[in-house]
Amino acid sequence: MARSCFTACALWGMACVAAAQLISDPGAAGPELELVHLYYDEFPTGIAVSSTGRRFSNYPPGLDANNTNDGTNGKYTVAELLPGNSETPFPNTTFNNPPGGAINYTVFPPVGANYQNYLIGVQSVVVDPADRLWILDTGRAQTDNGTLVPASYGGPKLIGVDLTTNQTFTTIVFPPDVAYPDSYLNDVRFDLRPNITSSGHGVAYITDSSTEGRNGIVTVDLGTGESWRHLDGDAVVRPERQFLAYVWGEPVYFIPGPGRPFTYLPFGSDGIALSADAETLFFGAVGSRYLYSIPTERLRDRSEASEVLAQSSVQSRGQKGVSDGFETDSNNIVYVGNMEQNAVSWYNPANATTGTFVRDPRINWVDTFATGADGYLYFTVNQLQLTQAFYPGTDRRVRPFALFRVPLPNGGTKVSSPE
Ligand SMILES: *[C@@H]1O[C@H](CO)[C@@H](O)[C@H](O)[C@H]1NC(C)=O
Ligand SMILES: *[C@@H]1O[C@H](CO)[C@@H](O)[C@H](O)[C@H]1NC(C)=O
Ligand SMILES: *[C@@H]1O[C@H](CO)[C@@H](O)[C@H](O)[C@H]1NC(C)=O
Ligand SMILES: *[C@@H]1O[C@H](CO)[C@@H](O)[C@H](O)[C@H]1NC(C)=O
Ligand SMILES: *[C@@H]1O[C@H](CO)[C@@H](O)[C@H](O)[C@H]1NC(C)=O
Ligand SMILES: *[C@@H]1O[C@H](CO)[C@@H](O)[C@H](O)[C@H]1NC(C)=O
Ligand SMILES: *[C@@H]1O[C@H](CO)[C@@H](O)[C@H](O)[C@H]1NC(C)=O
Numbered sequence: 001m002a003r004s005c006f007t008a009c010a011l012w013g014m015a016c017v018a019a020a021q022l023i024s025d026p027g028a029a030g031p032e033l034e035l036v037h038l039y040y041d042e043f044p045t046g047i048a049v050s051s052t053g054r055r056f057s058n059y060p061p062g063l064d065a066n067n068t069n070d071g072t073n074g075k076y077t078v079a080e081l082l083p084g085n086s087e088t089p090f091p092n093t094t095f096n097n098p099p100g101g102a103i104n105y106t107v108f109p110p111v112g113a114n115y116q117n118y119l120i121g122v123q124s125v126v127v128d129p130a131d132r133l134w135i136l137d138t139g140r141a142q143t144d145n146g147t148l149v150p151a152s153y154g155g156p157k158l159i160g161v162d163l164t165t166n167q168t169f170t171t172i173v174f175p176p177d178v179a180y181p182d183s184y185l186n187d188v189r190f191d192l193r194p195n196i197t198s199s200g201h202g203v204a205y206i207t208d209s210s211t212e213g214r215n216g217i218v219t220v221d222l223g224t225g226e227s228w229r230h231l232d233g234d235a236v237v238r239p240e241r242q243f244l245a246y247v248w249g250e251p252v253y254f255i256p257g258p259g260r261p262f263t264y265l266p267f268g269s270d271g272i273a274l275s276a277d278a279e280t281l282f283f284g285a286v287g288s289r290y291l292y293s294i295p296t297e298r299l300r301d302r303s304e305a306s307e308v309l310a311q312s313s314v315q316s317r318g319q320k321g322v323s324d325g326f327e328t329d330s331n332n333i334v335y336v337g338n339m340e341q342n343a344v345s346w347y348n349p350a351n352a353t354t355g356t357f358v359r360d361p362r363i364n365w366v367d368t369f370a371t372g373a374d375g376y377l378y379f380t381v382n383q384l385q386l387t388q389a390f391y392p393g394t395d396r397r398v399r400p401f402a403l404f405r406v407p408l409p410n411g412g413t414k415v416s417s418p419e
Helices: 002-012 296-300 306-312
Strands: 034-039 047-049 055-058 078-082 086-089 122-127 133-137 157-162 167-173 185-191 203-208 216-221 227-230 245-247 250-252 269-274 280-285 290-295 315-319 326-328 334-338 343-348 353-359 366-371 376-381 401-407
Touching: 034 055, 047 122, 047 366, 047 376, 055 122, 122 366, 133 185, 185 269, 203 269, 203 296, 216 269, 216 296, 227 306, 269 334, 280 296, 280 326, 290 296, 296 306, 326 366, 334 366
Parallel strands: 122 185, 269 326
Antiparallel strands: 034 401, 047 055, 055 078, 078 086, 122 133, 133 157, 157 167, 185 203, 203 216, 216 227, 245 250, 269 280, 280 290, 290 315, 326 334, 334 343, 343 353, 366 376, 376 401
């Protein structure tokens, strides 16, 4: 090769440098990725890791119609990950199998089923600082032709599971003016400080990433079950106009439904992480490279001026790249996916700086993070932008999907509950 290059160059009178002598992108940086689990069957988004190392994932039928249970085939939207890349429906098979399926076809157009006692379409699973598993149900699923049906009351809910018994201990159903039929409740974080509410059981903060425009942040009082929204429709929770990301060198356009023209990336507020002291919530839209934060007290406030106070208190932390989920560790470092760099990046609030934590050519859409008490950062890589909901509208994913982990730097670990 070098010889023929030399010949060609000599022939044309050009400077000739053999390809091997050129500096090139190393493609990898940071700690080695450790492969934890391969997903050969359903399409995962979330990952949650308990204090004893139990791992859970969820498989939203709102992103892949084949995650949808049709009432007969025993599929699941939440599973515990077991050795040997196997998965078992969690908390059990029945709870994952709504009678008649996740979609109510008795009305036209069809809607999400209204069961409060079954899982419909789960977008996130999170282990809180008290080691309980929380399941966030959007109440929505796709039909076979890729139409995302609206939710019915009863579908969108937050369910707590006691990991010592595998039994649910609470179900908080969202009213239709908190989870709108076209909301997409995406990810959740827990602030369990007893003194932040009069009911004393802490709160949850949830992003609404709806591709149909219903973006905002939901706060839930875990003691009373009440919930409310802030930052509704604010530019900081919305995708930016004409936002175009690139993954593995390809532009990412979205197809909003069967036979519809493609659009720019329409996903709103999705990634969410709490500072280690739980005083600050970080959030960002998938259709944006910006990281934003808000003092959590502004989200808990329900006073007359609370919405203008909330909008006035959002801070831009600058650009961090294109991300889906976020996570924070005990050193108060915020980890985010960086889709355009095949990377996981960090943001340090102490120096307002972002940087690359790990890069690897196998990273193809970092969906969701979890920190473990074992000092590892876990994250799913799920090829989301290769599903049929993205241009050119064909399913180009290649199984398996992956769960990786890397050790957190500087002795970082999962955040325990602040007092
Ligand atoms: C779902 O599975 C069926 C049968 O294997 C396949 O034909 C279809 O393409 C799959 N759809 C998606 C969105 O993966
Ligand atoms: C389906 O919709 C009908 C009409 O709204 C309602 O009566 C029924 O309870 C719904 N069933 C489920 C499982 O959502
Ligand atoms: C909880 O569920 C897991 C499987 O997901 C099972 O291995 C374990 O034995 C169950 N524990 C209890 C107490 O039922
Ligand atoms: C499945 O889990 C749910 C929620 O904990 C519980 O109500 C139900 O009894 C369980 N069903 C079976 C068959 O174990
Ligand atoms: C809750 O109590 C802690 C410890 O006493 C204190 O630092 C914090 O400011 C309190 N938070 C609120 C919202 O009152
Ligand atoms: C797709 O399915 C939905 C729900 O069944 C139906 O309302 C719609 O007409 C279908 N669209 C196309 C383009 O087939
Ligand atoms: C900011 O903090 C990060 C994480 O601790 C560190 O790696 C980086 O060197 C710091 N940068 C500056 C300019 O202090």
